[in-house]
Amino acid sequence: MPRESTLHLLLYATAGLLAVFLTIHVALHAPGLFYDTYKESVQRESVRKNYENFGWALVALLIVAVIHGLIGLRGILLELRQGPRWEAFVNFLVVFLGAYMLGLGTYTLLTWLGIIHFGG
Amino acid sequence: MGVNGNGRPATRVVKIRVRRYDPETGRRWWQEYRVEAKKGTTVLDALLRIKAEQDHTLAMRYSCRMGACGSCGMLINKMPRLACETQLLDLGTDTVTIEPLPNFPVLRDLITDFGDFFKKHRDIMPYIVRESKKENEEPYREYYMPPDELNKIIRFSYCIMCGLCYAACPVVAIDKKFLGPQALGQAYRWVTDVRDEGLRLRLEKVDDKHGVWRCHFAGSCSAACPKGVDPAQGIQLLRSKLVALTAGARREKKPTHVATPTTVRYVDVGDAPKPTVEDKSLLVKHLEETAQELEQDLPYVAQALRDYLRTITSS
């Protein structure tokens, strides 16, 4: 695991980036901006359009949210219980979850964006 | 019963509810006492009076009775406070509840175990650390410190290790390994001290899973501190130091070049300090005037001043 200050620096840096990317994310679903209603913003066609137009922002949101959220979650778990085995488990858990979520999320997004073609 | 300037009774009977614990039987219970309080009666006065007159078994810790030693911390009306600095009537309640400090193991009644707390303080090395092993092991001369450097740390050096901040901290409540506001505030105090060279060693201790990053800005430590130390600010400043170092944004502070032991003469008592008042006649005049002013209200002090005057004028 990197040093605690490196992790926390990353938490703060991703918090700053989240402010930007979450704004884009929320804007894409706020009624009256890109779509008239929230319902319209979550229709299949709208989502596809979002991926095409803002794919890079959504990939970035996914990455920073996962990093930020997992470092935060790690902190919460380390405070809840103490002990070397628990700490090793928490570290394993966040690395595992991070790899899983980033892998699955990026794969899904890239598939949508047409960069990866699933099933030929 | 007389009344004071506000028309309120000058003395009042206050009900005191004490959370008690007997380690021999493991029993915990609330016990009530009644104490007459007037302006100036502190919680510690009340407890000592209860112990002397009503219940000899009541246990509490105290020493200086003047907010200096940090021994008498208790949870008074749900707030960590020094018993010797808290006046019963100021609390404004008819019943005052007194419990041992939270976040500390209770030994008996209001006495808690400060072992972990002191250990965490020791862990951050609360003393000057020099790079030279010889200087650390055989310090032979004090280090000087310019006044503006002293100003940077003075607020943090007022800490009396009373543990009120530690008792107030919600993170200590769940994470027993968390260094806590006192130790972290002191870590900042020492890494900022211009005479110190132990920055790296100390940062290793605080840049830990249960170190400075576990603080969540609750700020309850600073609200509880009876000395205005503001450990929460110390923690944030310590964090910015760490962030700056991690990001490589700021170079490490260089320790003082003012009179390190290697640059001053070996053991040497030096000259006696110069008298503050060089002109004796000025001092005599000042003492005479002061004695005159005090004649009415404090005749014995005036007399003492006159005696002193006689000794300096006859020499």
Ligand code: HEM
């Ligand atoms: C504009 C958006 C956001 C900002 C500015 C932000 C900022 C922060 C900051 C400064 C902390 C550190 C708090 C502390 O040390 O006490 C933190 C902690 C945390 N954040 Fe975020 N955050 C944002 C969005 C998110 C999102 C979208 C998630 C979920 C994926 C998230 C999950 C967490 C978690 C779990 C913690 C740890 C809880 C804690 O330490 O109190 N945050 N956030």
Ligand code: SF4
């Ligand atoms: S920082 Fe304040 S509250 Fe904490 S131990 Fe020192 S004096 Fe007491």
Ligand code: FES
């Ligand atoms: S008895 Fe010393 S601080 Fe209260």
